Amino acid sequence: KGTTREQRALKYLKEHARQGDPDSVLETFDEFCRTQEWAMNAAEEKGDILDEIVRELQPTTCLELGTYCGYSAVRIARNLSPSARLITIEVNPDYAAVAREVVKLAGLQDKIEVINLDSADVIRELKNTYDVTKLDLVFLDHWKYLYIRDIKLIEEEKLLKKGSVVFADNVIIPGAPGYLEYIRGSKNYKSTFYSVHFEYMDDMKDGVEKSVYIGDE
Numbered sequence: 001k002g003t004t005r006e007q008r009a010l011k012y013l014k015e016h017a018r019q020g021d022p023d024s025v026l027e028t029f030d031e032f033c034r035t036q037e038w039a040m041n042a043a044e045e046k047g048d049i050l051d052e053i054v055r056e057l058q059p060t061t062c063l064e065l066g067t068y069c070g071y072s073a074v075r076i077a078r079n080l081s082p083s084a085r086l087i088t089i090e091v092n093p094d095y096a097a098v099a100r101e102v103v104k105l106a107g108l109q110d111k112i113e114v115i116n117l118d119s120a121d122v123i124r125e126l127k128n129t130y131d132v133t134k135l136d137l138v139f140l141d142h143w144k145y146l147y148i149r150d151i152k153l154i155e156e157e158k159l160l161k162k163g164s165v166v167f168a169d170n171v172i173i174p175g176a177p178g179y180l181e182y183i184r185g186s187k188n189y190k191s192t193f194y195s196v197h198f199e200y201m202d203d204m205k206d207g208v209e210k211s212v213y214i215g216d217e
């Protein structure tokens with residue numbers, strides 16, 4: 001075929017979505033995944049919970065680990081206030097390249113920064129290199145076994161403040177057992193589990209975990 005699934009998705013978006021319209025990009029991406037090829041986007045149900053969190057929290061600085069094609073980055077950024085921004089980290093160069101195109105198609109390149117590096121290396125540099133003081137929202141959606149490594153690193157870097165929200169995808173499928181045990185056992189968070197459908201699969205159950213940081217600044 002010569003093309004990857006992600007490149008085929010981007011082609012479909014370019015042909016069917018309205019340039020500069022984030023809602024159109026998301027709707028078209030969901031349509032592609034339901035009618036052409038499945039892809040590991042957060043999708044409608046998980047996306048609605050993410051929308052609710054962003055609308056209520058009104059975060060200024062957001063961090064996403066695991067951009068993939070940029071679906072959730074667009075989902076988050078479309079609801080951000082004018083000066084707010086999202087830093088999203090993707091270790092896979094092919095995914096990052098597609099994500100940058102999707103972000104541009106949505107017209108959100110001024111609010112979203114896609115970084116093609118390893119998450120741990122960027123987290124260590126957020127204060128010095130990326131001018132971040134505190135993170136209001138963190139979305140964990142990269143390799144599941146890395147959730148626990150990176151949340152510990154984020155705590156170590158003192159990047160969270162009272163009220164910061166850590167939202168984790170896939171805590172059931174593929175699962176992130178070490179992370180769930182850690183975050184639910186920590187006195188620094190108040191966690192809530194949401195049972196949701198796995199993306200684009202109406203007969204499969206997944207779960208997302210919303211954790212509010214209540215620890216020391």
Ligand SMILES: O=C(NCCO)c1cc(-c2ccc(F)cc2)cc(O)c1O
Binds near residue numbers: 066144169
């Ligand atoms: O690995 C994932 N993300 C990081 C890499 O970019 C990921 C995987 C899956 C999934 C895939 C294949 C399957 F059979 C089951 C689960 C789903 C997701 O939502 C994900 O975020």
Ligand SMILES: [Mg+2]
Binds near residue numbers: 041042
């Ligand atoms: Mg996911």
